[in-house]
Amino acid sequence: MKHSTLARTVKLGISSLLLHKLRSLLTTLGVLFGTSSVIAMLAIGEGASEEAQEQIRQLGSRNVILRSVKPREDFATGGGQSVRVLSYGLTEEDLGRIAETFPGVARVVPVREIYEEVRFSDRMLNPRVMATLPVYRDVTGRVVSEGRFLTDQDEVGVANVCVLSYEASRYLFPVASPIGEEIKIGADYYTVVGTTLDRVRQQSDLAGAGKSSAEVFIPLETGRKWYGNMQVKLRAGSREMEEVELHEIVVEVEDPANVEFVANACREMLKRNHKQSDYEIVVPLELLMRAEETKRIFNIVLGSIASISLLVGGIGIMNVMLATVTERTREIGIRRALGAKRHHIVSQFLVECVVLSVGGGLLGVALGLATPLVVEHYAEMRTIITPTAPILAFLISSGVGVLFGIYPAWRAATMDPVEALRHE
Amino acid sequence: MSEAARVPVAELIGVTREYRMGQNLVRALDDFSFTFGRGEYWAVMGSSGSGKSTLLNVLGCVDRPTSGDYKVDGVSTARLDDDELSELRSRKLGFVFQSYNLIPQLNVLENIMVPLFYQDDPPDDGEERARKLAERVGLARRLDHRPAELSGGQQQRVAIARALVNQPALVLADEATGNLDSATALEILDLFDELHAEGRTIVLVTHELDVGERAQHVLRLKDGRIESVARGQRSAAGARA
Ligand SMILES: Nc1ncnc2c1ncn2[C@@H]1O[C@H](COP(=O)(O)OP(=O)(O)OP(=O)(O)O)[C@@H](O)[C@H]1O
Ligand SMILES: [Mg+2]
Numbered sequence: 334m335k336h337s338t339l340a341r342t343v344k345l346g347i348s349s350l351l352l353h354k355l356r357s358l359l360t361t362l363g364v365l366f367g368t369s370s371v372i373a374m375l376a377i378g379e380g381a382s383e384e385a386q387e388q389i390r391q392l393g394s395r396n397v398i399l400r401s402v403k404p405r406e407d408f409a410t411g412g413g414q415s416v417r418v419l420s421y422g423l424t425e426e427d428l429g430r431i432a433e434t435f436p437g438v439a440r441v442v443p444v445r446e447i448y449e450e451v452r453f454s455d456r457m458l459n460p461r462v463m464a465t466l467p468v469y470r471d472v473t474g475r476v477v478s479e480g481r482f483l484t485d486q487d488e489v490g491v492a493n494v495c496v497l498s499y500e501a502s503r504y505l506f507p508v509a510s511p512i513g514e515e516i517k518i519g520a521d522y523y524t525v526v527g528t529t530l531d532r533v534r535q536q537s538d539l540a541g542a543g544k545s546s547a548e549v550f551i552p553l554e555t556g557r558k559w560y561g562n563m564q565v566k567l568r569a570g571s572r573e574m575e576e577v578e579l580h581e582i583v584v585e586v587e588d589p590a591n592v593e594f595v596a597n598a599c600r601e602m603l604k605r606n607h608k609q610s611d612y613e614i615v616v617p618l619e620l621l622m623r624a625e626e627t628k629r630i631f632n633i634v635l636g637s638i639a640s641i642s643l644l645v646g647g648i649g650i651m652n653v654m655l656a657t658v659t660e661r662t663r664e665i666g667i668r669r670a671l672g673a674k675r676h677h678i679v680s681q682f683l684v685e686c687v688v689l690s691v692g693g694g695l696l697g698v699a700l701g702l703a704t705p706l707v708v709e710h711y712a713e714m715r716t717i718i719t720p721t722a723p724i725l726a727f728l729i730s731s732g733v734g735v736l737f738g739i740y741p742a743w744r745a746a747t748m749d750p751v752e753a754l755r756h757e
Numbered sequence: 758m759s760e761a762a763r764v765p766v767a768e769l770i771g772v773t774r775e776y777r778m779g780q781n782l783v784r785a786l787d788d789f790s791f792t793f794g795r796g797e798y799w800a801v802m803g804s805s806g807s808g809k810s811t812l813l814n815v816l817g818c819v820d821r822p823t824s825g826d827y828k829v830d831g832v833s834t835a836r837l838d839d840d841e842l843s844e845l846r847s848r849k850l851g852f853v854f855q856s857y858n859l860i861p862q863l864n865v866l867e868n869i870m871v872p873l874f875y876q877d878d879p880p881d882d883g884e885e886r887a888r889k890l891a892e893r894v895g896l897a898r899r900l901d902h903r904p905a906e907l908s909g910g911q912q913q914r915v916a917i918a919r920a921l922v923n924q925p926a927l928v929l930a931d932e933a934t935g936n937l938d939s940a941t942a943l944e945i946l947d948l949f950d951e952l953h954a955e956g957r958t959i960v961l962v963t964h965e966l967d968v969g970e971r972a973q974h975v976l977r978l979k980d981g982r983i984e985s986v987a988r989g990q991r992s993a994a995g996a997r998a
Contacts, residue, residue, distance in 0.1 A: 348863075352862055669843070670819050672850075751814050
């Protein structure tokens with residue numbers, strides 16, 4: 334008998350609410366939008382932070398990345414009248430120091446960049462051309478999709494071979510496979526021996542400003558042989574000579590716990606050996622921690638907005654229920670006269686509040702689940718719906734119904750039956 | 758005569774009901790003692806403000822006396838708490854109001870069953886009882902109608918069926934015919950006669966003389982006190998064989 338009592342109370346609540354369809358619908362809107370915006374914002378926030386973390390992770394959370402940065406003009410050394418030579422950046426010496434004297438370092442990979450265009454037949458591309466060692470693939474987690482990456486033989490033999498990233502190969506070879514083809518880098522021909530998968534599009538501050546993610550890898554020795562340390566760079570109409578030994582050094586740390594220690598050691602070492610600040614240090618792990626902190630703050634802000642909107646929704650429900658209780662004073666009197674106990678009246682009105690808020694919550698969950706799909710489709714943003722978000726939002730919205738229903742229901746239950754019966 | 762039959766259905770012992778209106782103290786019932794016997798059909802009459810409704814509310818356990826005691830079916834109500842009083846209403850009392858007071862969002866069958874719904878241990882045959890009563894008051898074919906779809910007379914029949922569904926010891930009616938035209942009022946009064954004939958105890962408040970004359974006994978009130986008691990003005994056919 335007990336469960337049918339509840340069923341009857343719920344049925345009665347629903348039929349009472351259906352008596353005023355528009356009012357009931359409007360009352361649920363507060364909870365509806367509160368719930369749906371929480372879910373949608375969580376999904377979008379989660380997606381954005383996941384994307385950021387993915388990018389950082391691809392840099393390697395065990396890595397410390399040192400990069401050469403062109404110093405401010407007044408620190409530039411050398412220079413003639415029309416042709417200035419800028420000499421800056423990381424050196425082979427830095428590389429040697431890290432590789433030989435730093436504890437806790439697993440592998441160290443140097444990278445030289447070649448400022449050349451890449452051509453195949455009539456197609457021309459300006460990718461990031463990197464002369465590096467075979468371990469680069471391992472240390473940075475590049476994945477070979479076709480053929481192979483650079484090998485030690487390439488290095489020893491100073492071979493004219495190259496590996497294309499997906500974006501580079503897709504542009505130069507839109508239809509056919511690039512493997513075995515000869516492409517032109519600057520004035521020389523290189524045989525394509527493999528392709529790698531692209532990484533997630535990188536934020537400019539993580540991968541060098543304004544560069545496309547197209548990449549071409551050639552053996553380090555080959556780069557040295559053809560280009561030495563001196564390169565010509567065309568900039569703003571004037572020719573500029575640049576002397577950079579190494580553009581990037583990727584330091585892989587054995588134990589993730591030591592990343593910060595190694596990063597600081599690098600910082601100290603570079604500070605001591607470089608007169609100008611012609612380098613930067615990127616520590617993906619630190620970025621990752623910063624991203625997590627950002628996410629935490631985001632969640633706090635989101636939580637506050639969510640609580641406010643649910644509070645507003647709850648107040649809306651309470652407001653309408655108070656009006657309903659007054660409007661139905663007579664009915665309350667009749668029910669009390671016919672034997673309804675206070676708890677019957679309380680549960681009757683509480684059930685109505687819960688039906689309103691749960692209804693709003695369910696509609697809100699549906700809307701909240703649909704919104705990220707729309708956003709993903711039109712704004713091309715990644716969204717992630719964690720299963721806890723809709724469940725939590727739903728539970729909270731139901732709780733709001735109970736919380737804000739208690740007072741109106743109590744008001745209804747403590748009315749004097751005689752007074753209530755006399756009410757017109 | 759069994760032991761239970763000798764216990765009066767409703768017994769008021771020195772009941773006073775006061776209302777405080779600012780400085781004034783209004784005594785709606787003033788040291789009121791009276792006993793309504795089992796199977797009796799009483800009309801309560803008196804001028805406006807004489808305390809008829811107050812008496813009925815006390816009899817119906819919706820109002821509490823300021824002092825004195827009231828016993829329903831031998832149970833003293835003075836020390837009962839709100840829940841116990843409510844349970845008493847849902848088990849022992851049946852109410853018929855002047856303005857029918859059906860619940861608009863429920864259909865006829867559901868309206869008749871409302872008192873059972875609030876009993877601590879509702880009977881299993883509640884729906885069957887409600888159907889029989891609906892048939893009894895001539896509304897068997899309107900069970901799923903809402904009150905708004907019924908005439909006043911029909912609504913009052915539903916209200917009477919509702920007042921009977923819990924097989925009450927006492928049926929209370931406050932101006933039950935007050936909103937009806939005379940023909941319909943007569944039908945309702947016929948229904949009360951039948952109930953009386955079946956042995957129900959009925960207390961009917963009215964200020965219409967012809968309505969009062971149809972009852973078995975008449976109790977007249979004035980200023981919250983008994984003005985007169987007229988017993989057996991009309992033969993209680995079959996009430997006490
Ligand atoms: N809630 C109340 N507050 C103050 N005084 C009240 C209240 N209810 C009733 N009274 C007073 O108690 C007295 C009796 O009222 P009651 O309603 O019982 O009269 P009645 O006989 O039913 O009158 P009527 O025939 O007009 O319905 C009246 O003087 C009335 O003013
Ligand atoms: Mg009255």
